[in-house]
Amino acid sequence: MLQALLSGILVGGVYGLFSMGFSIAFGVMRIVNFAHGELVMIGMFAAFFAYSAAGVDPLVAIPLAFVVVAALSAVLYLLVYRRFVGRATLQQLLAAIAVALILQTSATLIFGPSAHAVRSNWGSQYLLIGPIFLSYAQLAAFAISVACVLTVEAVLRKTSWGKAIRAVADDPEAAQLVGLNSQVINITAFACSGALAGIAGAVLVSYYPVSPHVGFLLMPIALIATVLGGLGSIGGAFVGGIICGVIQQMTSVLWTSALQDVPLYGVLLLLLAFRPYGLFGRVSAH
Amino acid sequence: MTLLAVESLRVAYGDLTAVHDISFSVEPGEIFVLLGANGAGKTSVLRAISGLLKPTRGTLNSEGVSLLGLRPDQVAHLGIAHVPEGRRIFPNLTAEENLDVSFIRQRSKETLAQLRDRVYGIFPRLASRRRQTANTMSGGEQQMLAIGRALMNTPKLLMLDEPSLGLSPLMTELMFEQLARIRDQGASILLVEQNASCIDMATRGLLLANGHTMLSGDHAKLRDSDFVRRAYLGV
Known part of the structure; x- marks a missing residue:
């Protein structure tokens, strides 16, 4: 039990990291980015590429994954998502799914359909504390995720860009009236959303194999974590991610790992029925 | 003109x-x-x-x-600053953050802090609420905040909707x-x-x-x- 709880928290840290990215896109632009899992996948491949081509450790390749996915996100925003800002419509969902499929297929063409794993010396070792064993890779991943989340929170609280992002998330129209350029804010927020997915990808690939289809496994987690944390609450999504990790690990220990996502969806349905604004519900502007 | x-x-x-x-x-x-x-x-x-x-x-x-x-x-x-109908303050930002995001540096001879203090001079109630989240403020205070936010523009024309x-x-x-x-x-x-x-x-x-x-x-x-x-x- 304790083992499952602890590894759930560790795994959940990374979930929280990319869920935060997903939550930024939703909170600021009301874009439900169904391709967010694919952005994590691209981050994983970027770090894997650095490892296989130059022997660079995935954690050292974080800046590469950050830059690649942030740039890709900015391009995707300009080409596709820009048209759907403020409206989480069916068209927007379909467009995002199309982007997801295109990214998936492109990854399959470039890297092939099979899974690739990073084999580092330290990544497969475990820290033993009594009966509990924790993988060094997961510990490192968790530490990096927490550091990133704290950084993002600090940026959102303290910098003028962060405050502007939160103002747009609260009320995009009023934000324009006080002189904030929503186009600049949206594109940087979307790039930031992607950057978090990219970092999460580089961190994740240090202990989890990457395949072109991994995005479809990660995407539901981002969705559930965001709803758990409260739609639009960026910090809440991180907590939601950790809860997702714990639920998953508990299920695989107490039940079976084959069905580890089933209770997760159960939680989503219960939440939507009873607490649609999430556990940390927040005020909407209207 | x-x-x-x-x-x-x-x-x-x-x-x-x-x-x-x-x-x-x-x-x-x-x-x-x-x-x-x-x-x-x-x-x-x-x-x-x-x-x-x-x-x-x-x-x-x-x-x-x-x-x-x-x-x-x-x-x-x-x-040209517009205080919209229904105030439309940023509910999850503090009073002070509401003012900060509305500061237009290019239009102001004063610094952010100076202009903010001037707004607090006009609406002293806002100064005592500066760290408070805006949605917890009273209707009157929210209206002051909405006007204060527009003043952070250093407007030549202030438009107010009801x-x-x-x-x-x-x-x-x-x-x-x-x-x-x-x-x-x-x-x-x-x-x-x-x-x-x-x-x-x-x-x-x-x-x-x-x-x-x-x-x-x-x-x-x-x-x-x-x-x-x-x-x-x-x-």
């Missing part, structure tokens, strides 16, 4: 015309009121000026610069006094109201009904008009 010139402005939503060919101008130092009942088209006029909606025809100029086709943030950068809505008569009077003080400090004011008590401080104004101009003129003309007396003052 004319601060704001509105010429033959028409606003339509599909087949429904909300504003029919309205013309008026606001000169420096003025408090101009747009008076009218609910649905008279007042809000549409303000939204057209600040670029939130596209007029069907007509021209909008500020000191010789056309406002047509500008985005709302570009209009704000020209010094700021008296939801305020007690006492609070409304207090707020109108503050507006007069803000005008004295150099901003002109375009005030949209249903509340005819604002005529007292107006220099000029215009009465709208169903999107048409019913009456326009100076303070005395509005005050003495039978129409305004019967419709709004109840005498």
Whole structure:
């Protein structure tokens, strides 16, 4: 039990990291980015590429994954998502799914359909504390995720860009009236959303194999974590991610790992029925 | 130069015309009121000026610069600040953060902190609420914050959409006094109201009904008009 709880928290840290990215896109632009899992996948491949081509450790390749996915996100925003800002419509969902499929297929063409794993010396070792064993890779991943989340929170609280992002998330129209350029804010927020997915990808690939289809496994987690944390609450999504990790690990220990996502969806349905604004519900502007 | 010139402005939503060919101008130092009942088209006029909606025809100029086709943030950068209907403060930001995000550095001779202190000087209540999340503030305080936010623009023209809505008569009077003080400090004011008590401080104004101009003129003309007396003052 304790083992499952602890590894759930560790795994959940990374979930929280990319869920935060997903939550930024939703909170600021009301874009439900169904391709967010694919952005994590691209981050994983970027770090894997650095490892296989130059022997660079995935954690050292974080800046590469950050830059690649942030740039890709900015391009995707300009080409596709820009048209759907403020409206989480069916068209927007379909467009995002199309982007997801295109990214998936492109990854399959470039890297092939099979899974690739990073084999580092330290990544497969475990820290033993009594009966509990924790993988060094997961510990490192968790530490990096927490550091990133704290950084993002600090940026959102303290910098003028962060405050502007939160103002747009609260009320995009009023934000324009006080002189904030929503186009600049949206594109940087979307790039930031992607950057978090990219970092999460580089961190994740240090202990989890990457395949072109991994995005479809990660995407539901981002969705559930965001709803758990409260739609639009960026910090809440991180907590939601950790809860997702714990639920998953508990299920695989107490039940079976084959069905580890089933209770997760159960939680989503219960939440939507009873607490649609999430556990940390927040005020909407209207 | 004319601060704001509105010429033959028409606003339509599909087949429904909300504003029919309205013309008026606001000169420096003025408090101009747009008076009218609910649905008279007042809000549409303000939204057209600040670029939130596209007029069907007509021209909008500020000191010789056309406002047509500008985005709302570009209009704000020209010094035209719009306090929208329902205040629309940022609910999850603190009072101080609401002011901070509204600071337009290029327009201000003062620093952010100096300008913020000046706003706190006008609305001392905001100073004591500065770390409080805006949605936990009272209606009157939120209205002060909405006006304070517009002042962070250092506006030459301050447009307010029914700021008296939801305020007690006492609070409304207090707020109108503050507006007069803000005008004295150099901003002109375009005030949209249903509340005819604002005529007292107006220099000029215009009465709208169903999107048409019913009456326009100076303070005395509005005050003495039978129409305004019967419709709004109840005498």
